Amino acid sequence: MKLMALPNKILNCGEIQLDLSQPHVMGILNVTPDSFSDGGRHNGKDQAVGHALDMIAEGATVIDVGGESTRPGASAVSVEEEIHRVVPVVEELVKHNVVISIDTSQPEVIRAAVKAGAHIWNDVRALTKPNALATAAELNIPIIIMHMRGEPTTMNNLDQYEHVIEDVIKELQQRVDDALNAGVKAENIMIDPGFGFAKNAQQNLKLLQQFHELNSMGYPILSALSRKRFIGEALGGADAQHRAVGSVAAHLISIQQGACMVRAHDVKATVDAIRVWQALQTA
Numbered sequence: 411m412k413l414m415a416l417p418n419k420i421l422n423c424g425e426i427q428l429d430l431s432q433p434h435v436m437g438i439l440n441v442t443p444d445s446f447s448d449g450g451r452h453n454g455k456d457q458a459v460g461h462a463l464d465m466i467a468e469g470a471t472v473i474d475v476g477g478e479s480t481r482p483g484a485s486a487v488s489v490e491e492e493i494h495r496v497v498p499v500v501e502e503l504v505k506h507n508v509v510i511s512i513d514t515s516q517p518e519v520i521r522a523a524v525k526a527g528a529h530i531w532n533d534v535r536a537l538t539k540p541n542a543l544a545t546a547a548e549l550n551i552p553i554i555i556m557h558m559r560g561e562p563t564t565m566n567n568l569d570q571y572e573h574v575i576e577d578v579i580k581e582l583q584q585r586v587d588d589a590l591n592a593g594v595k596a597e598n599i600m601i602d603p604g605f606g607f608a609k610n611a612q613q614n615l616k617l618l619q620q621f622h623e624l625n626s627m628g629y630p631i632l633s634a635l636s637r638k639r640f641i642g643e644a645l646g647g648a649d650a651q652h653r654a655v656g657s658v659a660a661h662l663i664s665i666q667q668g669a670c671m672v673r674a675h676d677v678k679a680t681v682d683a684i685r686v687w688q689a690l691q692t693a
């Protein structure tokens with residue numbers, strides 16, 4: 411069997427260096443009120459931090475903290491509210507040896523989070539908000555540039571592709587070029603094809619099948635398909651809580667094609683799958 415090696419690159423996250431020649435698991439930490447078991451009636455900080463520590467113990471090397479819901483139909487959240495949700499959690503997590511990424515599109519949010527100790531900017535809008543490009547260049551931190559069309563509210567009508575992988579690469583390259591022209595360093599860029607964002611189920615499958623073509627862009631690749639709808643559809647209509655095994659399988663297929671980081675809810679199962687893949691690499 412053909413085993414693809416991951417890039418011999420290091421992602422510089424301040425005091426922590428991530429060796430991208432081995433796969434990393436980024437654990438998803440939602441800090442939106444609806445993600446807490448009490449529906450946000452109490453301070454959700456302790457619950458969020460506890461969940462992050464569990465994921466670190468399970469082998470996550472990155473924690474992705476998100477205070478904005480990008481689900482279609484979710485209500486908009488102010489910059490102040492997003493900062494209020496994210497920063498207290500970052501202040502706790504910096505005490506632990508983990509890389510912290512922030513799932514935000516707002517320059518003011520990433521600025522406040524980086525001041526509190528966060529390391530990576532994970533932007534599903536790929537630096538398209540006002541001042542995002544200049545802020546990314548100034549902060550000089552790793553940036554995850556994801557492919558999407560439109561906004562989470564409009565993206566479902568924007569899934570017309572000639573050839574999905576080629577179009578995604580072309581459009582991602584445009585966002586990468588804008589970042590480079592604004593002064594973002596190439597060594598700080600990671601790319602992500604944006605599973606589920608302006609793609610239908612068939613297109614998401616095609617994207618996973620041809621994922622390896624993203625390597626031609628020359629940047630480290632993140633794969634993020636945890637529990638997404640197309641996984642449920644491939645399982646014959648499984649709801650989100652029953653998509654863990656399918657997500658692990660799909661993430662491993664992306665690693666086999668060159669992904670050096672996967673963004674997952676189910677960290678333990680994902681790490682176990684990666685360990686088996688790693689055992690094969692050295693056999």
Ligand code: YH5
Pocket residue numbers: 480513532533534554556602604605606632634635636637638639650673
């Ligand atoms: C991503 O792809 N996605 S938030 C719908 C679901 C399950 C999960 C139940 N942030 C990405 O995770 N950051 C989000 O169906 C992201 N790449 C990067 N880099 C959406 C999400 C989700 C949505």
